[in-house]
Amino acid sequence: MLRIDHFTKKYGEKAAVDDLSLHIQPGEIYGFIGHNGAGKTTTLKAVAGLMNFDEGEIFIGGHSVTGEPIECKKITAYIPDNPDLYEFMTGIQYLNFIADIFGVGADDRAERIREYSQLFDLERNLAMPITSYSHGMKQKLAVISALIHAPKLILMDEPFVGLDPVASHDLKQIMRKICDDGGAIFFSTHVLEVAEKLCDKVAIIKNGRLIKSGTMDEVKGDESLEDVFLELAEEGNNA
Amino acid sequence: MLKALLKKEFMALTAGITNDRRKGVRRSKGGIIGMSILFVVCYISIGTAFLGFSTAFSVLLPDRLWLYMAMSGLSSLVISVIGSVFMTYSMLYKAKDNDLLLALPIPPGKLLLSKMASIYIMAWLFAALPIIPALIIYWTGGYGATAASGIFSILSIFFIALLGTALSCILGWLVALVVGLFPKKNALTVIATLLFLGVYYVFYFRVNAILRTILANIDTVEGKISGYVYPIYKMGKGCAGDAGSFLIFAAICVVFFAIVYYVLSRTFFKIATRTEKTKTVEYKEKKTNQQSIPNALFRKEMKHYLGSPAYLLNCSMGTIFVVVAAVALLIKAADVREILEMFEYQLGGDLAGLPFKGLLMLVLAAVLCFLASSNDITAPSIALDAKTLWLSK
Structure with missing residues (x-):
């Protein structure tokens, strides 16, 4: 579903991400963890087609992100860590706008909006301007807008920040369901307990370089993911 | 689309x-x-x-x-x-x-x-x-x-x-x-x-x-x-x-x-998708003196005030015009004097029974006060604190 081959992104002389390679199969929830400034957001943005990069190639569903960006974006959804939504729109206007861009039919969009807005308890706020929404409500709206076109690959940057426990639980359920239906999810998080329970595979990035990746059992073994992460972080500091 | x-x-x-x-x-x-x-x-x-x-x-x-x-x-x-x-x-x-x-x-x-x-x-x-x-x-x-x-x-x-x-x-x-x-x-x-x-x-x-x-x-x-x-x-x-x-x-x-x-x-x-280059400034530890609460708050306000061009310009035009008026009066003193003398001549030396020169001084003082008061820095500062007001509170 997603193949990242030797991806490198430099800002001047400094490599924000250096020679990163990852493969994500359909049906996988892939966690991406690392310290602040490790290169997680840079990687996600490059996959989402929001930046050019210096070396390597990225393929989504067999399409090149640089060569066929529109084809890639048709089957992808990207949820940034702090979604900047159109505050002058109401929630429902925003969802309809996104649905129009993806060409989602009236019946499908009505059904999905109803399903997800009820699930996230946002239905009664859809007629309100987004400017009146709390951060958590904006996050929920961004998630619903990402699901409205039934994407095959979902990219999420810190998706659980600002979500209440019920919404977090519901989001995890949805993520699992999407992957059981053949989709794939690639998301970054600082909440290692969530990654440990939810992810099929995980990649740990430090200072732009991939230091460990694989299935959850391969990466953490008998230890907790937190312990593994801290050990790897310590190794890097001592090196 | x-x-x-x-x-x-x-x-x-x-x-x-x-x-x-x-x-x-x-x-x-x-x-x-x-x-x-x-x-x-x-x-x-x-x-x-x-x-x-x-x-x-x-x-x-x-x-x-x-x-x-x-x-x-x-x-x-x-x-x-x-x-x-x-x-x-x-x-x-x-x-x-x-x-x-x-x-x-x-x-x-x-x-x-x-x-x-x-x-x-x-x-x-x-x-x-x-x-x-x-x-x-x-x-x-x-x-x-x-x-x-x-x-x-x-x-x-x-x-x-x-x-x-x-x-x-x-x-x-x-x-x-x-x-x-x-x-x-x-x-x-x-x-x-x-x-x-x-x-x-x-x-x-x-x-x-x-x-x-x-x-x-x-x-x-x-x-x-x-x-x-x-x-x-x-x-x-x-x-x-x-x-x-x-x-x-x-x-x-x-x-x-x-x-x-x-x-x-x-x-x-x-x-x-161009990202602006940000200059990395390395932090160097240095000794600082403790500030009193009023001083600390004043420094914060000045940082806010000088860091926002819209705030600075919209709320401080009076100050700018006082300086501009002072410079203009110095450079164009002869022209201003000529205009005032013309007014005095036109009005026959006084204005509504009052000595012209005395009233003129009053008017000029009023103009200066008007320019100086065309500043509204304080009221917007509270609104601009907005979401960060809780810090001061």
């Missing part, structure tokens, strides 16, 4: 009318109608300022109708470019929704077109300001207005707006380039704004002299326009009823816009 994008742009443009940002709710129908009327009244009020400009040039009618319309067209173009350039800069080169939209399956060309459509609407509103009053003077002045000149004149607003949009996209790119190169953006904004205000006031106080000079040298002006501003020359001829000239003018506007659109669409992705 383009329809959805255009709808979004239109909603963004009219958000100030349809939504109450302070309360975070959509206005009622009555509220929307009221705000729309307010907008139209303000727009017409600004437009009436151009009536004087058009009246001054009506001496050209009816013999030099083309020049009359060309002068309106030129001011229309200048105003539409200046009026929309900063909107272009923020919408194309600094748009907050670029990431959101570029992550969607939207071809960059369509995205750019939707944003340029928004800029075009603003450019049209600015372009219409000088031309409509000019047409009112022409049509109501008994100058024998023809249907052809009327139609072409109205249409010219649309094409000038097209030309203005293209030019403001280019200028907006230059603004982005300069801002990107200049490390201290706040200082740049303050300097640029003060320069602009300076140029504006110089022009404002000399506009009568400029108009008199133009009217006294109309043959030279005619030659300059036809030689240096060919599209405006053709626009003027077209608005005078020459269909061929109008078609040439329209073609120039369309072709120029198409070229700018083509170039921008090829580079839009790079422009929209």
Whole structure:
């Protein structure tokens, strides 16, 4: 579903991400963890087609992100860590706008909006301007807008920040369901307990370089993911 | 897809009318109608300022109708470019929704077109300001207005707006380039704004002299326009009823816009995803002295005040004008003295029974107090604290 081959992104002389390679199969929830400034957001943005990069190639569903960006974006959804939504729109206007861009039919969009807005308890706020929404409500709206076109690959940057426990639980359920239906999810998080329970595979990035990746059992073994992460972080500091 | 994008742009443009940002709710129908009327009244009020400009040039009618319309067209173009350039800069080169939209399956060309459509609407509103009053003077002045000149004149607003949009996209790119190169953006904004205000006031106080000079040298002006501003020359001829000239003018506007659109669409992705270089400043530990609470709060306020060009300029113009007035009085002391002596002579030495010089001192003191009090730094500082007020509390 997603193949990242030797991806490198430099800002001047400094490599924000250096020679990163990852493969994500359909049906996988892939966690991406690392310290602040490790290169997680840079990687996600490059996959989402929001930046050019210096070396390597990225393929989504067999399409090149640089060569066929529109084809890639048709089957992808990207949820940034702090979604900047159109505050002058109401929630429902925003969802309809996104649905129009993806060409989602009236019946499908009505059904999905109803399903997800009820699930996230946002239905009664859809007629309100987004400017009146709390951060958590904006996050929920961004998630619903990402699901409205039934994407095959979902990219999420810190998706659980600002979500209440019920919404977090519901989001995890949805993520699992999407992957059981053949989709794939690639998301970054600082909440290692969530990654440990939810992810099929995980990649740990430090200072732009991939230091460990694989299935959850391969990466953490008998230890907790937190312990593994801290050990790897310590190794890097001592090196 | 383009329809959805255009709808979004239109909603963004009219958000100030349809939504109450302070309360975070959509206005009622009555509220929307009221705000729309307010907008139209303000727009017409600004437009009436151009009536004087058009009246001054009506001496050209009816013999030099083309020049009359060309002068309106030129001011229309200048105003539409200046009026929309900063909107272009923020919408194309600094748009907050670029990431959101570029992550969607939207071809960059369509995205750019939707944003340029928004800029075009603003450019049209600015372009219409000088031309409509000019047409009112022409049509109501008994100058024998023809249907052809009327139609072409109205249409010219649309094409000038097209030309203005293209030019403001280019200028907006230059603004982005300069801002990107200049490390201290706040200082740049303050300097640029003060320069602009300076140029504006110089022009404002000399506009009568400029108009008199133009009217006294109309043959030279005619030659300059036809030689240096060919599209405006053709626009003027077209608005005078020459269909061929109008078609040439329209073609120039369309072709120029198409070229700018083509170039921008090829580079839009790079422009929209460019990240500003931030200088890394290494922290070096150094000893600091403990500040008292009032001092700490004052330092915070000064940092806030000096760090925001909009705050600084909008709320401190009184201070700036006090300095400007002092310098002006020193440089132009002889002229001011002459004017005052003329007033004193005209009034016969006193004013309403009071000694003129004594009253004058009172008036000058009042002017100084007015300038000094044209500052409202404190009240906005509380509003600007907004979401961070809890820190002080």
